[in-house]
Amino acid sequence: MLLQGWLRRASRDKLALLLIALPLLLTGLYFATIAHDRYVSESRVIVKRGSDDRGGSLDLGFLLGGNASTLREDAMLLQQYIHSPDMLARLDKTLDLKQAFAEPAGWDWFYRLPANATREEFLNYYRGRVDVQFDEKTALLVIRSQGFTSRFSQQLNQAILAESERFINELSHKISREDMAFAQKEVDYAYRELSRAREQLLSYQNRHGLIDPHAQAQATGQLVAELEGKQAQLEAELRNLQSYLQSDSPQVIAARNALDALTTQVAREKSKLVSPDDDKLNRKTAQFQEIRAYAEFRTDLYKLALTALEKSKVASAHKLKSLAVISAPQLPEEAEYPRRLYVLGSLLLLCGLLYGTVRLTLSIIEDHKI
Template sequence: MLSKKNKNLFISYCLVVLVPLFIVVLYLNIFAKNRYESNSILLVKQVAETQVANSSSGLGALLGVSNTSREDAQILKEYISSRDMVEKLDKKLNLKQAFYTQKDPVFALSKDASIEDLVEYFNKVVKVDLDEQTMMLHVTSQGFTSDFSLKLNHEILKISDEFINGISKDIAQEQQSFAEKQYQEAAEQLDQARQAVLSYQNENEIFDPELQAKAVATLISGLQTNLAQLRTEERTLLSYLTPEAPQVVALRSQIESVQKQIDAESAKLTSPNNSKLNKNVADFEALKAQVVFATDLYKISLASLEKARLEASRKLKKLVVIAAPRLAEDALYPRKIYISITTFILLNIIFGIGLLIHSIIREHRV
């Protein structure tokens, strides 16, 4: 027969350890619904990387691991766990109904769960692990049926692919749109500069003021040379003729005519009048400088546009499915043996702590 102390200890042990353990085991075997798991492995890869692929070898060249950024993998991992993903999946698969079961309130989602509760539960049954070396994402999804777990994993892959394509195309499109806008503005600026030159030529009825100014300057130089020769000839005649001599008078008339022509041509080049060639040359040079600047800007913007198009194609990414999800045959969850053993150990620890506390209290009372 057990003593009263041992009997009380046995009763306490039954109440604290055995009875809760029995309830847990009973629940796991009768009420807890089996959950099936489907797995897939993903990789974010750049679309256009032919040069890198050619210089690589082995599996890295095939999968483009060297081109997969850590940032892309981290972004996709966070997106799969996000509320946006859950809401899209809920619209397609009705997650609230799929995760709810009346007989299993512990491992299933409650019937009146909010969107926050759904996101929290989703992140319990859907796990995303990132391999830091290969940058591959391992996606596991659980469901109360093997068909649903497989369908859930497929939908996650589909939405993830749309997400990756969407953000890469948006970034590439924004860069290309900016380059196209700069190109259009440069083309308009060049067209305006050219039109300004044409308008100036038509309004002033002159093709190139600089060329005309050079022609006038050449003419003046020739006239001055001729004038110098005539003055030399005049001095020669005056050495043996009087100033009233007919030859001297005729030569002086010729000198005066040449001087007037020089003055008239010089007036075309420089004068207070705004319509003279010196101002025309200055204005036309300014217009030509604007055309040269606009042309250089146009060339730069055109090169930037081509570069943006190449960069846009390089930045496009796609989701590569390394291992596609498969239909599960055995239920992996809940792990009944593991939970039972863990519960038994924890209850024994709690019971031991309780005995220790009870012993300490009893010793202090004595």
């Protein structure tokens, strides 16, 4: 009786029929005859690094949150890739998305992909059917895929996970290859410079006939010191002989000749060490030390480059990323969309508010006419 009374009052109120009954009737007919069920398959994943397996070791970067920040960046990067045209192109090639989102929808033109849809329209439609949510606290990605059949929604989610795994692996390997290539390039450059420095050192040694001018100079300086010691000793002996012998005595002459020969030897050895000429041991020593220091410097750089290459090889293994599936996509048994009761209830509320507003406005206008 109450429903009949409401219908009689509504039949006399054309505004209520227009603003409330008609929208609800059309929406109900759409849900009953045209709307197609849409199923949702959900999965939860996280991007995992090889360096996450640390055992019991402590890492300062991990304690300061650096590792979590990197995982967050990787997850957000994957989120953008899932909604990218590249992902859509690969999924369309694998699952024929245009066919899957068009024919099964029937006459449901609100959610059916148009046959003549442009690439931009196709991308926007795909983004509406695939929802990717990022959890800031856990760095988890929640991937929800829709389909007009439960099986297709699961297949779509599984294909997204497979393509995401490929993307993460390719990205990590690309970064590792770039790091390795850079380190190898530095090693090759350091080796070429080291070889050039060594050749310069060998050329200098061969040109001057000296293995080590510095060692030669030290040996010559030691010899000069010994000769000067003998020279001082002979000078003392000569003065001693001259104190009680004639200057033309055989002993004095022999001592003087020995002293002269030793003095000449000392002068000759000193001339090897220092003189205004360029071809002396002191200048050769300075030149040789400069060339040898450069060769040693290049040797140290080569060692550092080799160490960096080995560290890069070890680090590349820790930088490898993988996609850990926390919750695999399930086969839904019930359709999640359309939410008929929710939509009808919301529509009834909105239409009621609109009806009340229009009715109030009309009443105010009629009151002002009186």
